[in-house]
Amino acid sequence: MLILGMDTATRVCSVAVCKDEKILGSLDINVGLTHSEGLVPQLETLLKLARVKKEELDLIAVSRGPGSFTGLRIGMATAEAMAYALDKPLVAVDTLKAIAYNLPVSGVRLTPVLDAQKGNLYVGSYAWKDGQLVELAPVEIVAGKELAARLEAGDTPAVLMGECQRVPMEGEFRKVSMAPESARLPRGSSAAILGAKQFDPEVDKYAYFGMDPFYIRRSEAEELWEKRHPQGR
Template structure:
């Protein structure tokens, strides 16, 4: 299955096209461009270099969060528009699961984290069982200062992924290591492969423009609006 994967949940804009688990092409850009500036040209470059026509795609997969509110909206809106124009199915993939998929290592707790602002982190917990990635706990928000201690108390070694530099104290945890930098952040290829794996032709995934980002919490703009308009709650 020829699948296009899009991830804009972090500062990195990552896109890839895969044939099953084979990566035909992948582009990761982390040079300060906004996703609104870079995503569409990046997709065009990727498909041209991989020699894949948009019309040949079988499926589109997009990262749904958690992550940057603005980044997620841009990625999902672009994926929805492409899927609608091409009349192709579209699936949404959990961002932290896609990060964990980058590192198929058994016997450890993969712990991808992303910045949730105000000293908090989005935290996931995954384990590989054979060739299957298993979610050990639901994605949650945790204070960054407490996460290192929680990982140290765990029953198995942990590997931090994602925005690891935002987790204070991890350098002192003998049961916690950092994933290689190349595996830490989301990849469009992981989104594409996971999307193809969870694709169900009979499922309700053909309705475009109806997908909801997985934010966990509301944006600061929404919280500020509610404070100013308590009657609108």
């Protein structure tokens, strides 16, 4: 199966094409370009370098969040448009789970985090068991300054991933460490491989449009609008 994966949940724009679990090509851009100007050219370059025609793709996988509201909308809209134009099945994967998929290490609590604004973090919790990545707890929003102490109090060593530089690590922590930088951020290849594993032909084949991003919280624009229009609640 040829899978195109893309992740635009953070400032990194990552795309990859995989044949089953083999990565044929991957491009990660982290130079401040907006996803609206960089994603489509990046996809075209990737497919050209991997010598894969768009029509040969079997599946498109896209990260659905949590993460940047604008980035997620751009990524999902692009994936939906490609799936519709090419008549290819489309599947959405959870961003934090895809990040955890970068590090297949057992015996630890993989804890990917992403910025949720105002000092808060989106936090996931996963572990590898019998070769499968399982969710230990639902994704939640946690104050960044509280996270390291909470993990230190747990029974299992924790490995921070994602935007873990946002987690204050003042003091001595024996059970909390940070993943190598190369494994921290979202990868299009992880989105592709994870998407193929969870793909259900009966459910996902015609899911071109209508997939909802996994925001968890409302955007600041929505919160501001409600403050200015309380009667509209």
